[in-house]
Amino acid sequence: MDLYSEIILDHYRNPHHARLLQKPSVRVKEHNPLCGDTIELDLLIQNDHIENAGFKGTGCAISQASASMLMDMLIGKKVGSVKKLFSKQVIAMLGVPLSPARAKCALLPLVAAKHAILKLNLQ
Amino acid sequence: MFDQKKIKKEFPIFSRKINGKPLVYLDNASTTQKPECVLDALTNYYSSHNANIHRGIHQLSEESTVAYEAARKRVARFIHARKSDEIIFTKNCTDAINLVAKGFASQIIGKGDEIIISAFEHHSNLVPWQELTKAKKAGLKVVPLAKDLTFDMNAYKRMLSTRTKMVCMTAQSNVLGTVLPIKKIVQEAHKVGAYVLVDGAQSVGHGKTNVQSLGCDFFAFSAHKMLGPTGVGVLYGRYDLLEKMVPVIFGGDMVTIVEQHSAQYQRPPYRFEAGTPNIADVIAFVAALDYLEKIGLDAIHAHEQKLTTYARTRFSEYSGVNIVAPPLEYSGGIVSFIVPSVHPHDVATVFNQEGVAIRSGLHCAEPLVRSLGVDALCRMSFYLYTTQEDIDRAVRALQKTRQIFCRAKT
Structure with a gap:
């Protein structure tokens, strides 16, 4: 199966929620030293639910599509559900075969989301 | 051709x-691929000669020692060093640069002194100098890129002063391919009494290298970027400077007399090669050098x-x-x-x-x-x-x- 499926390219072309929020409850920045990619991720939390989410960053098609799909997935979810979200699910969500190096690109947004929840709990 | x-x-x-x-x-x-002759040299060493060097009296140890020291001579000839004692085997180019930073530069750099590098540097010829200048409260100056992505000689000349103690430059950028005018860089540095280390990782397997005509004080490179095995680096240093350099790794093989509470060290280059070195890969590196010179x-x-x-x-x-x-x-x-x-x-x-x-x-x-x-x-x-x-x-x-x-x- 092709890595650059129509779905991946579609999210890359028109990423969902690719902007930062006005008043986020939490904002984090993650960096992938391998490729130099950076992602900023915002979450707005209300009543223990992710009310809104957004991201800003530069990166390859895989990391950008992953961020776009992850935003769709997170909005509306309970805060606690992020803890139960694992890399396997994110890779399944992308639906394309990934080498270990490219899996790092795909997982950067998830790392950012988990980091955001940790930060939120410390606030 | x-x-x-x-x-x-x-x-x-x-x-x-x-x-x-x-x-x-x-x-x-x-990194480069390896020709059959290098792989054969590795197999041959492990199948027929394998033993530790500089210690055993038995035949295999003597054969290994002779082959290891012959490799030192071969490397010296390849880069036109004055003598094989100016060649130190390290684990890679980064290791060689770190040895100069910790063993030599740290001796001559004090507060307010300066080290000059270029904007082309690989992390291996940048981070060691960041660390050293931070520790010594010295300055780290960076020669910028010229507009056409070449070396800015005028900016470099303006940076040089009596405060400059070391100039550490790559011979060729690993990103842009830019070749730096090393000979001229060395001449200018020597005018103010600074020592020059050249990171030759990208240049040495790709054209003739003569450390004497370059005039540099130190020259570092890696075997694996020139058809040799991984795990072998080389530091060339002018012998009088190697005598001033202090070892940074201590242990067996680099010593002469060891008492319970003190030890005396061997002369260079041996005092810089503590412990069992990468014998097999050093010996196989010779096959790579022969191959390159044959072509x-x-x-x-x-x-x-x-x-x-x-x-x-x-x-x-x-x-x-x-x-x-x-x-x-x-x-x-x-x-x-x-x-x-x-x-x-x-x-x-x-x-x-x-x-x-x-x-x-x-x-x-x-x-x-x-x-x-x-x-x-x-x-x-x-x-x-x-x-x-x-x-x-x-x-x-x-x-x-x-x-x-x-x-x-x-």
């Missing part, structure tokens, strides 16, 4: 297929120039593809490029699907890549076994990349 197709047959890895296609390997600035360093250099010219011409046929490079006459066998609105990782992935190995990312030179105003770059780097057909395959991979992404970005 030599026959690259015949040469390719001497490298077993080129019988491999990647994604069903014959391997095209264009990541030689990272001829001048011929290799000319071949890479031809490929660079060809690759630049072919890639610039595609509108928007941006080649990031100095003028051709300043370039070694490296072509870095950007495909507009396609991330370099995606470019490298499509190239890999086509069986073409290129590098993408920051190339262990983050400040340099960032200063070019990009997040990452794609890089093709050539060697003696690279053919014109390899570059044609890269061009087809580029077309494929544009097909996938330029359609997506409408």
Whole structure:
């Protein structure tokens, strides 16, 4: 199966929620030293639910599509559900075969989301 | 000229297929492939001579010692050092640079002194100097890139002063391919009494090297970037300076007399090679040096120039593809490029699907890549076994990349 499926390219072309929020409850920045990619991720939390989410960053098609799909997935979810979200699910969500190096690109947004929840709990 | 197709047959890895296609390997600035003779030298050493060096009286130990010390002589001859005692074996080029930073530069640098490097440096010739200047409260000056991505000699001359204690420069940029005017850099540094370390990792396997005519005080490089095995680095140092350098790793083999509470050290280079060294790989490195000289360093250099010219011409046929490079006459066998609105990782992935190995990312030179105003770059780097057909395959991979992404970005 092709890595650059129509779905991946579609999210890359028109990423969902690719902007930062006005008043986020939490904002984090993650960096992938391998490729130099950076992602900023915002979450707005209300009543223990992710009310809104957004991201800003530069990166390859895989990391950008992953961020776009992850935003769709997170909005509306309970805060606690992020803890139960694992890399396997994110890779399944992308639906394309990934080498270990490219899996790092795909997982950067998830790392950012988990980091955001940790930060939120410390606030 | 030599026959690259015949040469390719001497490298077993080129019988491999990647994604069903014959391997095209264009990541030689990272590491090079190994010819059969180097692999044979490794097998031969372990099958017939293996023993520890500098200690045993038995025959195998003597054979290993002779071969290891012969390698030191061979390396000295390859870079035209005055004598083999000026050659120290390390684990890689980074290790060699760190040895100079900790063992030599730390002795001569104090508060307010300065070290000059260039904006071209690989992390290996940057981070050790950041650490040292921080610890010594000294200054780290960086010669900027000239507008045409060459070395800015005037800016360098302005930076030099009696405060300058060390000048540490790469001979060739691993990102842009820019060749630095090392001889002139050394002459200017010596005028103010500064010592010069050259990071020769990208230059030494690609053209003739003469450390005496360069005039540098230290010269560091890695075997694996010139057909040799991984795990072997070389530090050349002028012998009078090696006598002033202090060891930073201590233990067996580097000592003469050891008492319970103190020890005396061997003379250079032995005092800098504590513990059992990488005997097998050092010995196999000789086969790589013989191979390179059999082909001829001048011929290799000319071949890479031809490929660079060809690759630049072919890639610039595609509108928007941006080649990031100095003028051709300043370039070694490296072509870095950007495909507009396609991330370099995606470019490298499509190239890999086509069986073409290129590098993408920051190339262990983050400040340099960032200063070019990009997040990452794609890089093709050539060697003696690279053919014109390899570059044609890269061009087809580029077309494929544009097909996938330029359609997506409408």
